[in-house]
Amino acid sequence: MSDISALESRITAALDRIRRGLETAGQGSETEMSLRKALEAERATNAELVVRVQSLQERQDSQVAKLTARVETQAAQMKALDAELQRLRASNEKMRSVSTQLRDAVTEGLRPELVEDAVKAEIEALVSQRAADATEIETILAELKPLLKEQPNAAS
Incomplete structure (x- = not known):
């Protein structure tokens, strides 16, 4: 980009010199005609550089923009x-706590509400684990989809 800017400023300077030369030269001379041609050539080159x-x-x-969207x-x-x-960590912590209480209850005598709490905690832990696995799979698939789209293009 800096090379293009440098070339553009050189061309602009050359155009200015040509313009000044044209102003000082008399009309109709060969020098003026060649300078006009050079000026037009420089203008065309400058226009091409601007487009590039x-x-x-x-x-x-x-x-x-693409990279920003991807990030x-x-x-x-x-x-x-x-x-x-x-969520999975919280659910697992709750399951550990209930399991500890259940273990203590078994040694002291079983209470039905502890068994129910243990089963609920285990089910919640399994649901959380499944949700975490699904989210992880979605993340992996999202990363693989662009690579799979690029794969056929790379083979060409």
Whole structure:
């Protein structure tokens, strides 16, 4: 990009010198005609460079937008995965607590509500584990889909 900017400023400077030369030269001379031709050539080159710079800028902007969108998507996926993992940890902690109480109750005498609490905690832990696994699979699939789309293009 800096090379293009440097070339553009050199061309602009050359155009200015040519313009000044044209202003000082008499009308109709061969020098003036050649300078006019050179000026037009420089203008055409300058216009081409401007179009190329704009094209590069648009391409860069689209790449940045794609990467930004991808980062935002991955951040949202990671946030969802983290939430599921936190839920799983809480559920497992509750299951451990209820299991400890159940173990203590078995040694002292079984109370029916502890068995019910233990079963509920275990079911909740299994549901949380399944949700965490599903979220993790979705995250992995989201990462693989762009790679699978690129795969046929790479083979070409």
